[in-house]
Amino acid sequence: MAARLEPAPVFTLVIFGATGDLTKRLLVPALVNLARGKFLPKDFAIIGIGRSALDDETFRKELADGLTAFAKHPRGSSDWTWLSRRITYLGGDFSDQKTYTDLAARLSARGGGNVLFYLATPPSVFSIVTAQLGKASLLREDGKRWRRVIVEKPFGTDLRSAQELNKKLLADLSEPQIYRIDHYLGKETVQNINVLRFGNGLFEPLWNRNHIDHVQITVAETVGVETRGSFYDATGALRDMVPNHLFQLLELIAMEPPSRFSADAVRAEKSELLDAVHTFGHRDAMRNVVCGQYVAGKVDGKAVAAYRQSKNVAPDSATETYVALKIMIDNWRWAGVPFYLRTGKALGRRRSEIVIRFKQAPFAMFRETPVEQLVSNDLVLRLQPEESITLSFGAKQPGPSIVVDQVEMRFDYKNHFDLVASTGYETLIYDCMTGDNTLFKSAQEIETGWRIVQPVLDAWSRRRSAVPFSYAAGSSGPKEADELLARDGRQWRPFA
Numbered sequence: 001m002a003a004r005l006e007p008a009p010v011f012t013l014v015i016f017g018a019t020g021d022l023t024k025r026l027l028v029p030a031l032v033n034l035a036r037g038k039f040l041p042k043d044f045a046i047i048g049i050g051r052s053a054l055d056d057e058t059f060r061k062e063l064a065d066g067l068t069a070f071a072k073h074p075r076g077s078s079d080w081t082w083l084s085r086r087i088t089y090l091g092g093d094f095s096d097q098k099t100y101t102d103l104a105a106r107l108s109a110r111g112g113g114n115v116l117f118y119l120a121t122p123p124s125v126f127s128i129v130t131a132q133l134g135k136a137s138l139l140r141e142d143g144k145r146w147r148r149v150i151v152e153k154p155f156g157t158d159l160r161s162a163q164e165l166n167k168k169l170l171a172d173l174s175e176p177q178i179y180r181i182d183h184y185l186g187k188e189t190v191q192n193i194n195v196l197r198f199g200n201g202l203f204e205p206l207w208n209r210n211h212i213d214h215v216q217i218t219v220a221e222t223v224g225v226e227t228r229g230s231f232y233d234a235t236g237a238l239r240d241m242v243p244n245h246l247f248q249l250l251e252l253i254a255m256e257p258p259s260r261f262s263a264d265a266v267r268a269e270k271s272e273l274l275d276a277v278h279t280f281g282h283r284d285a286m287r288n289v290v291c292g293q294y295v296a297g298k299v300d301g302k303a304v305a306a307y308r309q310s311k312n313v314a315p316d317s318a319t320e321t322y323v324a325l326k327i328m329i330d331n332w333r334w335a336g337v338p339f340y341l342r343t344g345k346a347l348g349r350r351r352s353e354i355v356i357r358f359k360q361a362p363f364a365m366f367r368e369t370p371v372e373q374l375v376s377n378d379l380v381l382r383l384q385p386e387e388s389i390t391l392s393f394g395a396k397q398p399g400p401s402i403v404v405d406q407v408e409m410r411f412d413y414k415n416h417f418d419l420v421a422s423t424g425y426e427t428l429i430y431d432c433m434t435g436d437n438t439l440f441k442s443a444q445e446i447e448t449g450w451r452i453v454q455p456v457l458d459a460w461s462r463r464r465s466a467v468p469f470s471y472a473a474g475s476s477g478p479k480e481a482d483e484l485l486a487r488d489g490r491q492w493r494p495f496a
């Protein structure tokens with residue numbers, strides 16, 4: 001974002017859920033980073049709304065404490081001082097009309113104007129807030145002012161609830177006013193996928209079923225369920241990660257080139273791709289999706305208790321903390337190329353990466369050499385923790401006989417670029433301030449994502465045998481996930 005030097009137009013940011021974790025951990029640190037980069041307008045204000053009765057000073061102090069604790073931001077920095085002067089607090093219940101009358105008075109004291117409403121609240125209140133904002137006429141736009149709403153995830157818990165939520169939001173807002181966030185789209189390396197694929201002549205001609213054997217998408221976490229037991233036990237890995245973050249990666253890796261870098265063009269291609277994903281029948285849902293739950297083990301040398309022993313988790317919970325899926329895409333580019341997706345908690349390594357495995361070269365020429373097998377060519381896009389791109393290929397070991405070794409060409413972002421402090425939310429907030437919704441999800445994209453996983457949720461709820469397979473905390477997941485690939489004569493790229 002360093003290349004975009006324009007500060008956003010004057011606006012007020014209203015945060016619902018202002019005393020919550022998300023505001024402290026991510027939003028405020030992102031706003032401080034935006035202030036440092038001079039991306040915020042001079043006449044900018046934040047109104048935080050929460051249920052607790054706090055005065056402005058106490059609220060600012062809580063945010064300052066969060067900034068030091070979560071973003072390691074030095075106390076009393078000039079960026080924080082600049083921002084904190086613009087922050088006020090409004091206590092009130094989200095379903096009480098009075099909250100909105102008070103808010104309307106505060107906004108008109110600032111001359112009405114542009115407003116960005118950030119719903120950093122539990123999903124159950126998303127549509128309560130928008131309905132109240134609608135009733136108070138706070139969502140009405142005219143040629144001189146915009147009104148936009150950022151909606152956090154999770155967006156629904158299944159296809160029906162996502163459709164209902166879209167319907168409710170769209171009763172008070174138009175589609176371009178809604179910014180459905182997926183923080184994966186704010187990650188630099190996720191955005192770099194577009195540049196790698198479409199800004200280079202080298203890759204795109206090979207990016208299809210003629211040259212690619214399969215694709216692996218891994219988002220592995222070392223953290224367990226921690227303090228989020230009640231949310232997670234009702235959610236599970238599939239709902240928490242797949243129709244959102246993993247599908248974002250899938251869409252960017254597999255979509256057709258958009259004609260322009262514009263919201264409409266990019267979003268249309270992403271939706272089109274999801275639409276081509278083969279829908280699971282009941283048998284496929286049981287065969288091509290593996291779920292796991294961690295039992296006690298060690299992560300980074302530290303003992304981790306079993307998931308079922310976590311706070312606010314049922315002692316006989318059947319919620320999955322790991323899921324692996326084999327997905328097929330029914331279009332000309334990808335027919336026959338499996339996409340293996342996996343994600344899980346309490347795994348041995350924190351690693352998010354995409355592996356593009358190219359087809360093997362024919363072996364014939366090597367028949368009379370000591371070579372037993374040719375190496376594979378993998379293009380690996382590492383997203384987390386450190387960002388890199390590597391390409392592996394075979395090279396001849398020096399010496400009189402033909403021995404092929406696997407070697408790597410590697411590009412590390414940190415060695416080439418000055419990485420600026422970022423939470424991943426800066427770009428997303430900036431785009432919303434400037435009215436660019438390329439990196440946000442449309443109603444259609446959200447619903448298509450749920451449509452793909454819905455048969456899996458249905459199959460699991462019908463079959464008790466879907467109770468997850470166990471894996472030890474600190475391992476690479478259940479062995480059944482390895483069998484998912486072994487069945488096709490393939491294996492996961494090891495974590496190490």
Ligand code: BG6
Pocket residue numbers: 153221240352384
């Ligand atoms: C969130 C999920 O959306 O993404 C969490 O609710 C998960 O369970 C997190 O840990 C992963 O995000 P990141 O940026 O750490 O990969």
